[in-house]
Amino acid sequence: MLLMQSVPLPSHAGATTMSETEFARFFSQPAPALAADLIGTTLMFDGAGGIIVETEAYDRDDPASHAARGQTRRNASMFGPPGRAYVYRSYGIHWCLNMVCGDRAGSAVLIRALQPTEGLDVMRERRGTSDIRLLCNGPGRLCQALGITGTLDGKPLDAPPFWISRGTEPVETAAGRRIGLTRAVETPWRFVLAGSRFLSRPMAAL
DNA sequence: ATATCGATGCCCT
DNA sequence: GGGCATCGATATG
Numbered sequence: 429m430l431l432m433q434s435v436p437l438p439s440h441a442g443a444t445t446m447s448e449t450e451f452a453r454f455f456s457q458p459a460p461a462l463a464a465d466l467i468g469t470t471l472m473f474d475g476a477g478g479i480i481v482e483t484e485a486y487d488r489d490d491p492a493s494h495a496a497r498g499q500t501r502r503n504a505s506m507f508g509p510p511g512r513a514y515v516y517r518s519y520g521i522h523w524c525l526n527m528v529c530g531d532r533a534g535s536a537v538l539i540r541a542l543q544p545t546e547g548l549d550v551m552r553e554r555r556g557t558s559d560i561r562l563l564c565n566g567p568g569r570l571c572q573a574l575g576i577t578g579t580l581d582g583k584p585l586d587a588p589p590f591w592i593s594r595g596t597e598p599v600e601t602a603a604g605r606r607i608g609l610t611r612a613v614e615t616p617w618r619f620v621l622a623g624s625r626f627l628s629r630p631m632a633a634l
Numbered sequence: 635a636t637a638t639c640g641a642t643g644c645c646c647t
Numbered sequence: 648g649g650g651c652a653t654c655g656a657t658a659t660g
Binding site: 497500501502503516517519520521 | 641642643644645646
Binding site: 484518522524526538540566568569606607608610628 | 650651652653654
């Protein structure tokens with residue numbers, strides 16, 4: 429069947445796709461809640477991907493957020509419907525992927541690290557390293573590994589080339605300070621899979 | 635293991 | 648013109 433061929437199969441047991449209403453409910457959560465819930469979720473993009481092990485929440489009333497000073501051309505996707513991508517260029521060089529969420533405009537979750545499970549060969553080629561721990565351990569690195577660029581800004585996350593599946597097994601998460609910020613540094617809106625060796629940086633004590 | 639620094643381009647004031 | 652939700656190389660313990 430044509431439809432089946434376009435859907436990548438997760439390699440780990442227990443994965444499940446979301447119905448339309450589950451998807452809508454999932455992404456209507458406030459950013460910190462979704463950021464925590466995304467840990468352990470599988471993210472695929474055009475045949476490559478893995479398990480989300482690190483996220484950060486940003487929202488409208490958050491001085492560190494791109495949305496803090498209102499809508500602009502760059503952050504327009506953050507003010508659009510939830511369940512879509514917000515992709516922006518970081519430091520002029522890298523792309524970073526967010527998932528737009530919330531019951532009001534200006535909320536998103538930055539995807540910071542994956543545990544790679546699918547498409548290892550193409551990710552190694554794109555990243556220029558064979559070290560599996562260096563493929564997706566950072567927001568810029570995972571976009572390079574998956575081939576995500578600015579053309580995906582505003583695209584829905586429940587349609588190809590994106591594919592998202594929540595795990596059925598509960599996972600242990602930890603929260604801490606966000607990385608690389610100069611503002612709102614105390615807000616503990618970074619979430620990780622406890623004990624993961626695929627993080628962009630180890631979780632520091634609060 | 636952690637620290638520092640330069641690259642790089644676009645957004646926004 | 649200033650600042651930046653990063654990365655990789657380099658230096659050092």
